[in-house]
Amino acid sequence: MNDNPPQVYLNGQFLPLERACIPVLDRGFLFGDGVYEVIPAYRKRLFRLPHHLQRLDNSLHGIRMQPPLNHDEWRAILERLLAPLPDGDYSVYLQVTRGVAAERNHTVPQGITPTLFAMASPLPVPPPAEQRPGIAAITLDDLRWKLCNIKAITLLANVLVREQARDQDAAEAILVRDGLVMEGAASNLFMVTDGTIVTPPKSRYLLPGITRDLILELAGRHRLPCREEEIPLTKLRQADEIWITSSTKEMVAVTRLDGETVGNGRPGPIFCRTAGLFADYKEAIRAGEVD
Ligand code: PDD
Numbered sequence: 001m002n003d004n005p006p007q008v009y010l011n012g013q014f015l016p017l018e019r020a021c022i023p024v025l026d027r028g029f030l031f032g033d034g035v036y037e038v039i040p041a042y043r044k045r046l047f048r049l050p051h052h053l054q055r056l057d058n059s060l061h062g063i064r065m066q067p068p069l070n071h072d073e074w075r076a077i078l079e080r081l082l083a084p085l086p087d088g089d090y091s092v093y094l095q096v097t098r099g100v101a102a103e104r105n106h107t108v109p110q111g112i113t114p115t116l117f118a119m120a121s122p123l124p125v126p127p128p129a130e131q132r133p134g135i136a137a138i139t140l141d142d143l144r145w146k147l148c149n150i151k152a153i154t155l156l157a158n159v160l161v162r163e164q165a166r167d168q169d170a171a172e173a174i175l176v177r178d179g180l181v182m183e184g185a186a187s188n189l190f191m192v193t194d195g196t197i198v199t200p201p202k203s204r205y206l207l208p209g210i211t212r213d214l215i216l217e218l219a220g221r222h223r224l225p226c227r228e229e230e231i232p233l234t235k236l237r238q239a240d241e242i243w244i245t246s247s248t249k250e251m252v253a254v255t256r257l258d259g260e261t262v263g264n265g266r267p268g269p270i271f272c273r274t275a276g277l278f279a280d281y282k283e284a285i286r287a288g289e290v291d
Helices: 027-031 049-062 071-082 156-167 210-221 269-286
Strands: 007-010 013-016 034-042 090-097 115-122 135-141 172-177 180-184 188-193 196-199 226-228 241-246 250-257
Touching: 007 071, 027 090, 034 049, 034 071, 034 269, 049 071, 049 090, 049 210, 071 090, 071 115, 135 156, 135 241, 156 172, 172 250, 188 210, 196 210, 210 226, 210 241, 210 250, 210 269, 241 269, 250 269
Parallel strands: 135 172, 135 250, 196 226
Antiparallel strands: 007 013, 007 115, 034 090, 090 115, 172 180, 180 188, 188 196, 188 241, 241 250
C-alpha cells in the first residue's frame, strides 16, 4: 500500500482517487455531456496553460456552458495537484461535465452545478527524435460528428476507430472526410511534401491542437517552410513524411500508412529537426524560461 496515494480534485476537494465518486445521474455519465483538457506538465511546470484554458473556455462555450472557474482558479487547483508529486513530467487531465440532474432527460435543467474533476498521471519521456520509432497508421472514414473542434468527453467514435487500427496492428487511425485528411483519433496530423510542412487548417472538423500550434510557431520562428492547407488523401499517400502530434505523445512519425512504407520507412529529416526544436522548447519550460 502506498502511504501517500496521489490525490485528485473533485468539486472543490482534494482526495484519494478511490474516494472520488460521482452520482450516476451526472450528465457526463449518462450523456457524455462535458468537455475536457489534457495538459502536459514538464518538471511539474504546466505547458501552455493559458492556451489550454482558452480552448477549455471555447469548448464550454460550444456546449452552451459558462466557465465554472477563471484561469487563475484553475491554475491554483492544478498546481496544488502537482505540488506533492515527485519531480518529473506529468499529464494533467481535467474535465467539466454539466453536472447532476434530478432525472435522466435530454433537456438541460435550469440551475445545474457543473462537476469539476482533475487528476495528474506520469508522462513518459520520449526518446530523442532520431531514436524514436515510427508507428503504423491506417486511414478510415471519419465517422465523428461535425463539432470536432470541441474537446468533448463523448469519444465513442474515436475509441472505435482506434480499435479498428489496433485490429490491423496500427497505433493510430487517420480520419478522412470527403476525401480530405482531418486528424488522428487522438492527434493532429502533419505531412512533409517537397520540403514543406503541411497541416490541415483549423475547422469544425478537427481539434485545434495546442501541440500543433506550437509546432507551427516553432517552424515559423526557425524559417522551416510550412503552411496550413487541406490535405487530400491522395496527397497524403505521396508524402515524404507523415507525423502525428498530441499533448501526451508529443511528436510521432508515421512510417507505415495502410501497410505501405512512408518515405524511407524511418522518421524523416524534417521530423527530426522539428522534434529537436520541440525538445529544446520543453527544456526551456523545465528551466522555467517559457510556459
Ligand atoms: N487528445 N485531435 C484529437 C481528436 C485529440 O484527441 C487530440 C489530443 C489532439 C491533439 O491536441 P493537443 O495537441 O492539444 O493534445 C488532436 C488528448 C491527448 C487525449 O484525448 O488524451
